[in-house]
Amino acid sequence: MTRGNAAPGDTVTPAEVLDWLAEMFEEPKGRITPATPRSEIPAWDSLGQLLLMSALDQQFGIRLTQGELSSLASVQDILDILTRHQRLIEK
């Protein structure tokens, strides 16, 4: 999946989300799992957080609240947000 080609409102699988995050955070595919904490992803820093907010908005139409932002501590938290916004489908 190249999320840059997707339209807001698309649904994705967990595997697609992991590949998308790996690309965004400049990690090798397969290194990021749902359990990976933010602290183990060097590029999920101040700039990475802005890019994630922007990407979730542009590509899924999801605008994170301040509470959601503050609670992002692992990849699973991103998957949970996509689930809450009905963007994640199990395949």
Add this chain to the structure above:
Amino acid sequence: MNRSFERLVPYIGRALGLSEEELTRACRPAVESEIQSILSLRRSVLTDVWWDDERFVRWRYFSRSATAEAPYWVFARNREILGACGLEPVTLVVDGVAMPAVRTLDIMVRPDLDGLGLGAFINLALFRRFPIALVTGSNERSHSLLTRMFQHTVDLRFWKLPIRARAVLDAKVAMGPLAAVLAPPLDLFLAARRRLHQSSVPAGITIRDIQAFDPSVEELSRTYERSGRVIVRRTAEYLNWRFVQNPRCRYRIVGAFAGNRLEGYVVTRLNLARPNPRREAEIVDWMARPSDASSDTVLAALLHEAVHGLTRAGAGIISCAVATSDSTSAIEAAGFSFRPAERLPFFVKASDPALHSRLTVGADWFITRGDFDVE
């Protein structure tokens, strides 16, 4: 991934509960009356502060008459300082053409806002205001961000010269009481080795301490400003502020003179005010008139005097870091050994794409430890 200011600014606004207009207004130069708030932010972020931080902040960011506005930018919401970044205005000379630039230093964000994007926003706001930004050094936390926001252009490489055996033995191996036995003969060996690297002062040159630079240093600096070279210009105002008036560390400056003409200088420090169990000293900055065929000899004589002075002052080991090939023969002639594993990264960003491309040719930079503000 689009990392432009315009694209990302709405998101940081949302994260902090500010409109885009409020956000843009929030990032501004600090005023001196905010020093206590700045110090409070710094206390919440910096660990192991061994210096008088108020004295340091006043000197670094509020003392230079050369700058109209304080080179310390803050991000303030309702007068509350949430983040900040220090700047050091410099004159960058690229292929002989002088242009203003800033070093960015000490970027910090209040810990409870860490990771929301404020640090990245401050960098983006500064990029809009200042066309060329330079950063020397990184740490584990900042390296990834710097690599993506700036161009990692070149690394300063290190050379070292052990003076006292204990400085090496204690760092490399846990030898316990054996170190006390081995150290005296090894010290004799190191002293004999240094004598082998003694260099004589070229005919017509005198070497002496300088208490403060005079304007002739700028003429010396201008001899480095040529095609194929990128360098921060050394002026008397800048060097005296940086090295003579520095409250965090005492520096020694040694000059080489032909009559009254400054042919070169070297700046050293042995900072024992900070935790420094190995008594590590540094050759911080230098210049030697490059048009002279004997410039290497002048630099070698200056380095020899620098080593001699630091040895007398009690240094355990001396390091020298540089990103240029020009000086390495003189450094090695003074007895220093190359340490390939040690590096200090240097980053650059210019808003003009052609200039940015020019500035990222790492081999053209002349950078010394003087380009790095950590003492």
